[in-house]
Every structure is written in structure tokens, then in C-alpha cells.
Amino acid sequence: MADQISPEQTAREEDLIAQVVQSFENTPDERMKYLLQELVKHVHSYVRTVRLTEAEWNTAIEFLTRVGHATTRHRQEFVLLSDVLGVSMQTVAVNNEVYGNATEATVFGPFFVNGAPLIENGGDMSGGAPGEPAWVEGTIRGADGEPVPGARIEVWEADAEGFYDVQHEGGRVYGRAHLFADEEGEFRFWGIFPTPYAIADDGPVGDLLTATERSPYRPAHLHFMVTAPGYRTLVTHVFVRGDEHLGKATKDAVFGVKDSLIYDWSRHSADEPTPDGRDLQGKPWAGLHFDVVLAPGQAVDYAALME
Amino acid sequence: MADQISPEQTAREEDLIAQVVQSFENTPDERMKYLLQELVKHVHSYVRTVRLTEAEWNTAIEFLTRVGHATTRHRQEFVLLSDVLGVSMQTVAVNNEVYGNATEATVFGPFFVNGAPLIENGGDMSGGAPGEPAWVEGTIRGADGEPVPGARIEVWEADAEGFYDVQHEGGRVYGRAHLFADEEGEFRFWGIFPTPYAIADDGPVGDLLTATERSPYRPAHLHFMVTAPGYRTLVTHVFVRGDEHLGKATKDAVFGVKDSLIYDWSRHSADEPTPDGRDLQGKPWAGLHFDVVLAPGQAVDYAALME
Ligand SMILES: [Cu+2]
Ligand SMILES: [Fe+3]
Ligand SMILES: [Fe+3]
Structure with a gap:
């Protein structure tokens, strides 16, 4: 003062x-x-x-009024505001305290859909979304190294144009699925190599980003939610090392990036055989090894929480 | 923490x-x-x-969404929220710093109307509003005791049922006027004895008051805004000593009360002659002496600011 x-x-x-x-x-x-x-x-x-000042107070009231009126059944501008102020991410941090080497949590985001298709372990979650096929595999373990057989894994991601299925009319479902870890806690599936996208920036929160010369982009990421009895539900992303939106100049618009969540994705020419022998009909492909460590704790029903 | x-x-x-x-x-x-x-x-x-917690964050988002949707051209639920959290009053405090014995400022409120009728010094601002007639007089001075001739005085108040004119359909104007101090800085006018009223409590802010067992009432008050070149514009109220809403249990819902703004209003039977000899046709009447002290400073166009 x-x-x-x-x-x-x-x-x-x-x-x-x-x-x-x-x-x-x-x-x-x-x-x-x-x-x-x-x-x-x-x-x-x-x-x-x-x-x-009283003029600034008035500007704040007007801004909140605009945020209120931009919020509809299909768009949550207050959540967007919380996101770009890092408040969503701070809430995640406070509720997912550091526990040993447990995988770090990050924001849930607005694009999760409850009841995404069930796929077999090793199946394809892309639903035919345009993009470079990506093979993702890893193991779910507890903090003492014990595998977590049967852990429920939800995965969702944007397509190669940076859009989630729910952002299109017509109700086609793609780029999302759930599967279960096997008896060794292992999982594997085909998805697509993730693409950066901009958050909705045509409203008052977008105007705030413009006025402050901030980027609306989120670095490319693949969403994970992992649930198992006796463990803290993990909501996280895997980012892609080398993504231009992870650079010094531009950052994640919603501050969801953690260094520990930036992974090397392997890139393979069409000639290289795929891990499961799948024929990609002449397409190059990518690969990710992502091991998850769950903290002990309680399952949280994020889908219900965020409804 | x-x-x-x-x-x-x-x-x-x-x-x-x-x-x-x-x-x-x-x-x-x-x-x-x-x-x-x-x-x-x-x-x-x-x-x-x-x-x-994430559930609390979600509740906050839902509450703000309701506040946003309750806000229309005719109702500002965000201002109401700011009011009941004392934020409006703190903004007033910060922008009207203590200056000698200058009259304390308080909240502007939502019921000011630009272009209220001009009355003569000594005229009637009630516009026929139902209520007990009240004779109000005083002097506008600067902090060195100098009178401020020609100071512009805006006054507005609710009627005996606790409603401002603008809360009714039909556009009738009552309970508001502007006048000018005379060469000695003195002013006098007829108004009505003020009545407590509840702020709009049928929306989310009202629900907040209910959940926290707070009263939606504002103690009875008469609004003043005094403007003169070279002086800080004063926006204030005069409250009524003895008002039940000034008690320990109930307080002003928007924290606008200052001890220095609680005045003794005199009460007179119909028999007592009025100060200006006006015939009130058998009605009792009230009286207030309210001297105003302006701090040096700048005129502020609150009407434009709060539009
Ligand atoms: Cu603080
Ligand atoms: Fe996303
Ligand atoms: Fe009022």
C-alpha cells in the first residue's frame, strides 16, 4: 500500500x-x-x-457483465477467465499436493465428455479424426511402484485442426475413449499426434488477452484421467517437447504446462513397422511412452463436479 | 495458510x-x-x-454465472454483489480520503437520475411522493470554513413505502431534484422523512444474504451530491438517528453508514408552524439541519462514471 x-x-x-x-x-x-x-x-x-479508482471499479463491473452475458449453455466465459488468470490451475495445484513421484495434475478443461466409447486395450481412440496416428503405451503404478491393474483410463484430444469433436455440429464422436489397464497395469492405444489450439478468444476474455498482448494458444496435448480405488484421481495432460507454444515467448494460455508433463514423442516414417503390426496404409506415425504414478487417495468424480 | x-x-x-x-x-x-x-x-x-476445493471453485463459477444472468439493462447484480461485500464502499473510502473535518462520503447507489428537476432554494423536491414532509436546511462550506455560494446540490430519496420513482412503471418523477446554494452557501428545501428499504434480494445476491443470515435492509437515508469548482465532489447520505436498521443486530446491507452521517431529525406536530410558513394542511412534519464541509479537489462526474 x-x-x-x-x-x-x-x-x-x-x-x-x-x-x-x-x-x-x-x-x-x-x-x-x-x-x-x-x-x-x-x-x-x-x-x-x-x-x-471509481472509474476502474466501473470498468471491472462492465467487464464482469460482459463475461456474464458471454456465458451460455455452450460456453463458460467465467471458467475461461479463471483459466487465463491461472486460478483454475492454482485450484488444481492446491487439491493435488505433491506426493513423492506421483504424476503431476493439470487442468480438466471444458472438452471432457462423460460416456466416451469403451475401447479394448490396444484399440483406437481416434474415431477416424484427421491426424497422424500415434501409438501410446505405458504402465499405471502407485507411488510404491505397485502396478494398478484395471485402472480406468479416459483419454481425449483435439484433431489435427485443433478442434474437439464437441466443437462441431452434428454430434460425431471422435478423439475420445476410455479403456482399462491390464493385469500388469499396462495400457496401450492408438490416438493421433496432438495439435496446438487457441482457446475461445472472441469474447471479453479474448479481449483481455489482446489488451495484454498474450497468446490464446494452448500447446499440443493429450488429456488423461486415471481412476482406481484407493488412489487420488489423476487429471493431466501429456505435452510434446519441441512444441512452439512451449517456447519462451508464448506460453500455455491457461498455465497447464508442467516440465514433468513435457514428453518426447518418437516420430516414425511409413516404412517402420508399427508396435502392434497394424497396417497404416503408408502413413508416418508417432509414439509415446507415458508411465503414470498415482498418489494414494480418493477417487473424485470430475465429470459430475464440472457439470 | x-x-x-x-x-x-x-x-x-x-x-x-x-x-x-x-x-x-x-x-x-x-x-x-x-x-x-x-x-x-x-x-x-x-x-x-x-x-x-474443486467443488467450491465450481460453486463460485455457478454463482458468478447466476449473477451474470441476473444482470440486465435494468438490474446490476454485480454492483449489488460489490455492495454487499463492502467493495463499493471501500472504493468510495479509497477515493475520498479523510480531509480535516470534510463530510464523509458514502455509496452512490443505483437510484440517481441525471437531469432531475431544478427547484428554487426553499422549494419542494418531494414531487408529491407519499411521506411526512421534512424541512432540510444547512450551509455548504469548504474545509477552512468558507461558504461555497452557488454549490450545486442534488438530492434524492425513496418514498414512504421505500421505493424510488424509477422503481415504478410509468416514468413519474418524484423524490429527486437539484438546487443551488445561495450567496451565503445556504440551502433549504422540503423533502420527506426517509424510510428504510430492502435492496433487490430476489436474485443470487439475495440468496447469499439469506444463506449468511444477513438483512437486505438499508437504514432510512436522504442522498446528497454536492458539486462546486475547486472542491472534491461529495456523494453522501444523511441517516436518521434511532432507525431500527442502525441497531446492533441489523446493519446497512451495503455498509454505507458512517457515525458522522447519522443525524437527529426533529419531529413536529401539525400545530407547530413550519420554518417557511408553509401550510401543511394538518400534517406533522420533520426537520433536519445538515451542514456540509467539502474537501478541496476536483469535481467528479459520477453520473457519467456510473452509467
Ligand atoms: Cu490478498
Ligand atoms: Fe485440451
Ligand atoms: Fe438510497
């Missing part, structure tokens, strides 16, 4: 905070009381620290 | 904040950059302090 604030002025500002905090004192739910009282302290601290 | 957070976890959370702050580094407008970077720090501090 600016240090030229008089003691009388400071007292007036602090007295106001005390009044507002006090006003929530009768809240029956203890957690709600705590959340609101802390919210008051942090928001007031912000207003006082930056000495928010 | 809870102190059982590991150093690795703390590093992960702090690193994320640094990344988000860094992402705004290229913002061309220096003030915007500062406002956004501080916003990031405060919001992330909140999430980390309360260890916000």
Missing part, C-alpha cells in the same frame, strides 16, 4: 473491513463463513493496495 | 503465481499491468489460504 495514507484514513478503511467481516459472523455453515470472510479480506486488500 | 504445506508444494504454488504474473509483463498500459498482476497475486493468495 502507498505509504502516504494517514492513520485516520487507514483506520477508516480497516474499520470498514471489520464491519463486513462481522456481517458474515452469523453464517450457519462454518466453511462458508470462513470462505466469505477471507474473500472480503482479500478483495478489500486488493482495492486498498492498488487504490482502485 | 495452513502450515503443513510441504516446501515442494509451496514452491509449485508460488512458481505458478510467478508464471501468471509474468504473462502480463508485456501489457502496454502500465496501470492495467499493475492492476492485473496485483489481482493475480490476491486471487491466488485467496485460493491458497483457504485451500479452495
